[in-house]
Structures are given as structure tokens and as C-alpha cells.
Amino acid sequence: MPSLKDLRNRISSVKSTQKITSAMKMVAAAKLRRAQEQAEAGRPYADRMERMLGSLTASLEGREDAPRLLAGTGRDNVHLIIVATSDRGLCGAFNSSIVRDARRLMKDLRGDGKTIKIFCIGRKGQEQLKREFGSHIVDTVDEVGKPRLHFGDASGIAERVHALFEAGEFDVCTIVYNHFRSAMTQLVTRQQLIPWPLSEAAEEVAEGPRAVYEYEPSEEEILAELMPLNLAVQIYRALLENAASEQGARMTAMDSATRNAGDMIDKLTLYYNRTRQAYITNELIEIISGAEAL
Amino acid sequence: MAEKVAFELVSPERLLISEAVDMVVVPGTEGHFGVLPGHAPFTSTVRPGVIEIYNGGEVTGRLFVAGGFAEVTPERCTVLAEEAMAPGEIDRGQVESQIRDLGEDMRGAQTDTERRAVQARLLVAEAKLAALEETSGR
Numbered sequence: 001m002p003s004l005k006d007l008r009n010r011i012s013s014v015k016s017t018q019k020i021t022s023a024m025k026m027v028a029a030a031k032l033r034r035a036q037e038q039a040e041a042g043r044p045y046a047d048r049m050e051r052m053l054g055s056l057t058a059s060l061e062g063r064e065d066a067p068r069l070l071a072g073t074g075r076d077n078v079h080l081i082i083v084a085t086s087d088r089g090l091c092g093a094f095n096s097s098i099v100r101d102a103r104r105l106m107k108d109l110r111g112d113g114k115t116i117k118i119f120c121i122g123r124k125g126q127e128q129l130k131r132e133f134g135s136h137i138v139d140t141v142d143e144v145g146k147p148r149l150h151f152g153d154a155s156g157i158a159e160r161v162h163a164l165f166e167a168g169e170f171d172v173c174t175i176v177y178n179h180f181r182s183a184m185t186q187l188v189t190r191q192q193l194i195p196w197p198l199s200e201a202a203e204e205v206a207e208g209p210r211a212v213y214e215y216e217p218s219e220e221e222i223l224a225e226l227m228p229l230n231l232a233v234q235i236y237r238a239l240l241e242n243a244a245s246e247q248g249a250r251m252t253a254m255d256s257a258t259r260n261a262g263d264m265i266d267k268l269t270l271y272y273n274r275t276r277q278a279y280i281t282n283e284l285i286e287i288i289s290g291a292e293a294l
Numbered sequence: 295m296a297e298k299v300a301f302e303l304v305s306p307e308r309l310l311i312s313e314a315v316d317m318v319v320v321p322g323t324e325g326h327f328g329v330l331p332g333h334a335p336f337t338s339t340v341r342p343g344v345i346e347i348y349n350g351g352e353v354t355g356r357l358f359v360a361g362g363f364a365e366v367t368p369e370r371c372t373v374l375a376e377e378a379m380a381p382g383e384i385d386r387g388q389v390e391s392q393i394r395d396l397g398e399d400m401r402g403a404q405t406d407t408e409r410r411a412v413q414a415r416l417l418v419a420e421a422k423l424a425a426l427e428e429t430s431g432r
Contacts, residue, residue: 038307042307045305045309048304048372048374051365052337055337151307151376213335214337216338216339217324217338217339222338222363236306
């Protein structure tokens with residue numbers, strides 16, 4: 001049976017842990033709001049970009065000279081998987097759910113006889129993948145977007161990916177990240193980046209009646225500039241979603257940790273009081289029986 | 295003039311402007327172009343420079359863009375800028391030192407690709423400076 005002193009120590013240590021988790025929850029909530037605002041602010045650009053790409057690609061459809069970022073290399077032997085995770089832990093299942101999905105994807109691809117390569121964003125994903133897939137990791141980036149994610153961070157990553165693609169290192173590129181739905185739910189999402197699949201919305205634009213555009217300079221030149229930029233925009237969007245998801249997951253995790261700590265303190269306090277009373281009763285019995293013996 | 299163009303300027307980080315204007319002048323790669331209501335559908339790349347917004351025959355707003363794309367339809371004009379800011383937000387000293395640094399990078403550049411990348415950044419910095427001079431001169 002633990003002594004009273006042990007119990008007291010235990011209670012005070014749980015209390016200080018609770019203080020930390022509740023502070024982390026508060027910080028995460030504030031950061032979540034900021035990340036959400038940023039994700040919202042980035043949406044118009046991505047939407048417009050998609051619309052423009054839709055009308056451009058429609059006019060280039062079936063042409064032989066489409067940029068390789070759009071059409072791909074014509075093979076799908078080597079897959080590059082960008083695993084976007086966070087640098088910090090203590091955010092629930094956020095990182096492990098991304099890694100789990102990435103792992104599943106890699107197993108499937110391997111089963112089909114494809115070669116896989118991994119590009120890690122964020123330290124946590126790298127740590128988890130290092131053991132099993134260490135030899136497949138071609139590049140890693142961490143501490144992205146501290147203290148605030150800028151578009152330049154994303155375009156830097158995009159440039160590295162693009163350079164790998166130009167060097168013929170891979171044929172298909174997919175990014176795995178957490179899509180932010182709410183603070184409680186994040187959905188692990190796979191998004192193919194190269195070759196760029198046209199979304200349904202863009203296809204609708206392309207199929208509907210539309211004006212014939214003029215291009216200055218030529219369509220090919222615009223597309224050749226637009227595609228690498230689109231890559232950066234998509235990575236930027238994924239990173240923003242990820243940042244919001246991370247804070248959401250952390251907030252939820254810290255909330256339940258704080259509540260757990262509260263429950264634990266209640267239980268320990270009850271136990272402490274019972275033990276204390278038992279001691280007192282014991283002592284009284286000793287005194288009384290001692291007096292009676294006289 | 296009753297008709298207006300719905301002008302939008304978006305950068306990856308935020309939607310800067312979304313308003314109805316009489317005319318916008320955009321620095322296209324192959325020359326400046328003005329967009330009035332009813333403009334033919336048109337897509338162009340944009341080079342670093344200043345976008346001018348006209349209302350009632352006067353310039354009512356200026357914005358610096360560091361390149362991007364413009365999409366024009368009869369009703370609207372959308373500019374996707376890689377970087378955009380009001381000329382007042384440009385820090386002169388910073389840009390000047392940036393130009394100096396880039397000049398050194400240029401001399402240090404080994405390959406053509408490196409040189410091109412530096413050149414592109416130099417163009418943006420120079421356009422920033424030009425935008426600054428243009429607006430402060432008025």
C-alpha cells in the first residue's frame with residue numbers, strides 16, 4: 001500500500017501535468033483558428049487556378065505536346081509518395097494515421113511490382129518510416145513553415161519535386177496528408193500531383209459551352225508556366241490543411257488528456273482520503289486498546 | 295459608363311481585391327493591356343510590374359505584382375499573382391540590398407539554370423524598385 005506521502009506526490013504530479021495539457025489545448029485552439037483562417041484565405045487562388053487549368057487543358061486535350069507535368073511520362077513504374085506530417089508530437093493519431101495510410105499505399109504499389117520513393121515532409125513521418133522504408137526515402141524536409149507557413153516554403157518543396165521529376169526519378173507523384181474537416185475529424189487524403197488529374201469541376205467547365213480564349217503568349221507557354229506553379233499551389237494547400245488538422249488533432253487530444261487527468265485526480269484524492277482515515281482509525285484503536293490494557 | 299469589370303487579384307496567401315471597376319491595366323508579358331467591360335476572352339502571363347485600377351477616368355489603385363497569370367472574360371478579369379502588394383508596402387532599402395545580393399549571386403552562378411533563376415528574381419526586384427519610383431515621383 002502506498003504511503004500518504006507517495007499519494008500526495010502522485011496527486012501533485014498529475015495536477016501539474018493537467019496544467020500543461022490544458023495550456024497546450026488553449027495554445028492549439030488559438031493556432032487552429034489562425035491556421036483555419038490561412039487555409040480559407042488560400043482557397044480562392046486554388047479555385048481560380050483550377051478553373052484556368054480546366055479551360056487550358058481542355059483546349060490541349062489529346063495533343064502530343066502537352067507538358068509532361070500534365071500528361072506524365074507515359075509510364076507508371078516509379079511512384080514518388082510525399083508524406084506530409086508534422087514536426088511535433090502530442091497530437092493524437094494525426095501523424096500515425098497519415099503514416100499508416102502511406103504504408104498501405106506503398107504495400108499496394110509494391111504488390112503491383114512498382115518501385116516506390118518517399119519524400120518526407122515533417123520529422124514525425126520520417127521517424128516512423130525510417131525503419132521499414134529507410135532506403136526508399138529520397139529527400140526530407142522539416143521545420144516547414146515556422147512560425148508561419150508561406151507560399152515560398154511550398155514552392156521550394158515543389159521545385160525540389162519538379163527537379164526530381166525532370167531528372168526522371170519518378171513517373172507518378174502522390175501526396176498523403178490530412179484533410180481538415182473539423183477540429184474533431186481529419187480525413188487522410190491521397191492526392192495525385194503528377195500527372196495532374198483533372199477534377200470533375202474542371203471537366204464540367206471544359207465540357208460546358210464556353211468562349212474561345214485567346215492566349216498570349218501561346219497556350220503551351222502558359223501551360224508550361226502554370227503547371228509547376230500548380231504543383232506548388234497543391235503542395236501549399238496540402239500543407240495548410242495539414243497545419244490546421246495538426247492543431248485540431250492536438251486540441252482534441254489535449255482536451256481528453258486534461259479530462260483524464262481530472263478523473264485521475266478525483267480517484268487519487270478519494271483514495272488518499274480513505275487511506276488517511278484508515279490511518280487515523282488505526283491509531284485511535286491502538287491508543288484505546290493501549291489505555292484499556294492498563 | 296454603367297458597365298463594370300469584376301476585377302479580382304488573388305495571391306496564394308489571400309484574396310487581395312475583389313471589386314467592380316471601370317478598367318484595369320495589367321502588365322502582360324507581351325505588353326500592358328487594359329481590360330474594359332466586354333473584353334474578348336483572353337489568358338495571358340503577367341510580368342513583374344504594377345496593376346493600375348481606373349475608376350471614373352482616374353487611377354484609383356495601384357498594386358505591385360511579381361508575375362503570374364491573368365484570365366479575362368467579358369465580365370471579369372482575374373489576376374493570379376505569385377506575390378502582390380501595395381507599392382507603399384515595399385521596403386526600399388531591403389529591395390536595394392536584395393538587388394546587390396542577387397548581382398553577386400549572378401556572378402557566382404555556375405550553370406545556366408542557376409543564372410536564369412537569379413535573373414528572374416532580379417527582374418522582380420528591379421520591377422519593385424521601378425514601381426516605387428513611379429509612385430513616389432507623383
